[in-house]
Amino acid sequence: MDNPIISIQNLNLYFGKQHVLRNINIEIPKNKVTVILGPSGCGKTSLLKTLNRLNDLHDDVKINGKVFLDNEDILNTTADITRIRKKMGLLSQKPSPLPMNIFNNVAYGLRINGIRRKKKLRPLVEKHLIEANLWDEVKDRLKDPASRLSIGQQQRLCLARGLAVNPEIILADEPTSALDPISSTVIEKQFIELKKHYTIILVTHVLRQARRIADHIVFMYMGEVIEQGSAKEFFQNPQQEKTKSYLKGAFN
Numbered sequence: 001m002d003n004p005i006i007s008i009q010n011l012n013l014y015f016g017k018q019h020v021l022r023n024i025n026i027e028i029p030k031n032k033v034t035v036i037l038g039p040s041g042c043g044k045t046s047l048l049k050t051l052n053r054l055n056d057l058h059d060d061v062k063i064n065g066k067v068f069l070d071n072e073d074i075l076n077t078t079a080d081i082t083r084i085r086k087k088m089g090l091l092s093q094k095p096s097p098l099p100m101n102i103f104n105n106v107a108y109g110l111r112i113n114g115i116r117r118k119k120k121l122r123p124l125v126e127k128h129l130i131e132a133n134l135w136d137e138v139k140d141r142l143k144d145p146a147s148r149l150s151i152g153q154q155q156r157l158c159l160a161r162g163l164a165v166n167p168e169i170i171l172a173d174e175p176t177s178a179l180d181p182i183s184s185t186v187i188e189k190q191f192i193e194l195k196k197h198y199t200i201i202l203v204t205h206v207l208r209q210a211r212r213i214a215d216h217i218v219f220m221y222m223g224e225v226i227e228q229g230s231a232k233e234f235f236q237n238p239q240q241e242k243t244k245s246y247l248k249g250a251f252n
């Protein structure tokens, strides 16, 4: 692959004695949607958390290997971890708006980046709410608590907050699993729009969703990468037996 934005090399992750990621090698293309597929428990969330250095928070974890982002090995860097996390926004399965109003939820992301003056905050909050496709629904109620939004709106608010941090990469762990089909489609469309400016890595269980939005696929099974490549090749011409069974629905 020419100039992958992320290159994962010989990555292993253990929780205690459990070998959760097994010698993983993955390349992630820039400005594309990469979808990570695989049955429950195969290590998808653990992989996303490793990229964001969130597994560091667990006691009993051992990680080895290399993860290059912009030619810097983020696992073996002396650099500030906060700086690495700022490059990658993580959107989780369950929206987690902060206990403050809609405006301040997005402004929070901007403040992390040192933008504090109201005059500067206001247009940027609007910009990121537009990017997350939420502006029209909230522009007249920016002072309302975020908790009053529907779950689908909360998820888009969290997306807006993540974008406000100005990341290069958006990590999304089953971002639509709590949403109805219409809200899911809204978010999916937004990812397709956002890839012009961001690299997106998305975990999903929904094969139809992967078919709709993926440019690139990584298929995992029990901690290993079984197959990866262009979405078109993956769906039309899978190479591995496990992939073929998975696509037939054998593991779901």
Ligand SMILES: Nc1ncnc2c1ncn2[C@@H]1O[C@H](COP(=O)(O)OP(=O)(O)OP(=O)(O)O)[C@@H](O)[C@H]1O
Pocket (backbone or CB within 6 Å): 015, 018, 020, 038, 039, 040, 041, 042, 043, 044, 045, 046, 047, 058
């Ligand atoms: N903090 C942790 N401590 C110990 N084991 C963990 C921890 N987090 C995950 N695991 C284990 O690592 C394995 C992979 O879990 P992970 O959450 O990455 O799977 P997943 O592919 O995201 O599954 P799902 O599709 O159900 O979300 C599982 O066996 C899980 O029990």
Ligand SMILES: [Mg+2]
Pocket (backbone or CB within 6 Å): 044, 045, 046, 173
């Ligand atoms: Mg998971």
